[in-house]
Amino acid sequence: MKLDWDEITHVTKADPAKELPRDLGILARTDAVLVGGSDGVTAENTLDTIRAIKRHFPNKPVLQEPYSSSHVSTDTIEAADRLAIPAVYNGDREHFVGKHVSLFTEVGSKPEEILGTELPVLGDLIAAKGLDAVSRMADKIIGEGYVIQNLESTAAEVSGVTELYSDEQVAGAALATEAFYGFPVFYLEYSGAYGGPDDVEAAATYLDDTVFLYGGGIDSRRRTREILDAGADAVVVGDCFHEDPERFSETIPS
Ligand code: 1GP
Numbered sequence: 001m002k003l004d005w006d007e008i009t010h011v012t013k014a015d016p017a018k019e020l021p022r023d024l025g026i027l028a029r030t031d032a033v034l035v036g037g038s039d040g041v042t043a044e045n046t047l048d049t050i051r052a053i054k055r056h057f058p059n060k061p062v063l064q065e066p067y068s069s070s071h072v073s074t075d076t077i078e079a080a081d082r083l084a085i086p087a088v089y090n091g092d093r094e095h096f097v098g099k100h101v102s103l104f105t106e107v108g109s110k111p112e113e114i115l116g117t118e119l120p121v122l123g124d125l126i127a128a129k130g131l132d133a134v135s136r137m138a139d140k141i142i143g144e145g146y147v148i149q150n151l152e153s154t155a156a157e158v159s160g161v162t163e164l165y166s167d168e169q170v171a172g173a174a175l176a177t178e179a180f181y182g183f184p185v186f187y188l189e190y191s192g193a194y195g196g197p198d199d200v201e202a203a204a205t206y207l208d209d210t211v212f213l214y215g216g217g218i219d220s221r222r223r224t225r226e227i228l229d230a231g232a233d234a235v236v237v238g239d240c241f242h243e244d245p246e247r248f249s250e251t252i253p254s
Contacts, residue, residue, distance in 0.1 A: 001081045005211045008032050009228060010252050013065075013215065013238035016045035021245045024056045029252045034084060034236065036065030038154040043073035050079040056095050065144075067158060069103065077137055085147040087183065089173045092160025100143075143186040145177035149199070150216060153191040167202040172202035178210045188232070190216025193238060194223060197230035200202065204231020218251050219244075228253065 008031040010141065014020065017040030027033065035049050050062050059158070064080035066072050077083065086236030088095040098236030147170055148161045155161075165173065177186040186207055189202060205210060214227045224235050241247040 001059075001061060003082060005233065008061075008211075008214050009234045010224070011215075011234050011236045012241050012248075014049050015238065015242060016041050016049040018107060018242045020049065020052060021241065021248075023245065024053065026241075026245050026249055027053065027057060027060065029249075030060075030237075031234070032061040032063065034063050034065045035080065036067065036071070036084075038067055038158045041067070041071050041235045043071055043076055046071050047075050047079060049075065050076060053235075054079065067155075069088075069099075071197065077140065080140070083137075083141045084140055084144050084185065086144045086159075086187065087181075088146045088148060088159040088161065089176075090147055090161050090163060090165055090169075096160040104138075142185060143181070143183035144187045144189045144213075145173060145181055145183040145210075146172050148189045148191070149187075149195055150190050150193045152193070153189075155189060165199075167199045171202040171206060174210070174212070175206035178208060179207055180189040183210065185211045185213060186216065187213045187236075190214075193217050194219075197226050200227055200230035200232050207231075219247050221250050221253065224251050224253050 010030050011032045011034055012027060012030040013034045014123060017037050032054050035046055046064060050064065053060065053062050053208050058143045061081050062086035063082040063084045064076050065086065085100065087100060147165055148156045148159060149164050150156060151161065151164065174186050177183050186203065188203060200214055212233045213232065213236050214232040215238065218224055218235045218237045219240045237248060237251045240251060
């Protein structure tokens, strides 16, 4: 499926470890769904979540956002339209370099060298479907330059984030994404807290070709508007989707 970011201003983050709202119809007006979480996520619950959403909305873009290779299986790769993989600027080395080199080492290796490694899922995929499947998978991967700005969040804990960036550093990370690393997405993550427009504005100054996602504490149309007006391309809404479907609907820009 072609992903047209110009059409996307509202993204829902569905956490596979949490129960989905009973009426998935509330997703009708969100533009895309990211499936991922930091705690209790497995390839199985991820697959269930992706499939449940696709059953209701076959044409809505659904991206898997795995934090660990254990969240990924041949089935999740096939079911999701993209794999969005965070590279956390203010995390530990494992979350900016280590994981990704491991992943692509496997993707680029020959099947017989992969089978039996600690990421058997990819080995199985390659053995079953050949190297074409590997290149199809590589095509599905998009990198997200990620800054996590809430030290209390599980995302910060699992990514080894111990310090917040200043507005200037957030802007620097945005500029590095656009001008140096070339990730298609820059994601400013306040997970569970509302960060306000200041560092959104600072980052937006430097983002032209890069899609700019903001996530954290969006629970009203006013906040959605404030973040979009500050220069983000889209808001990502997580907690509200699982906890308060009515409020969730109010976060969608009219
Ligand atoms: C979390 O950015 C998302 O990864 C959304 O944050 O849960 O605070 O809405 P909330």
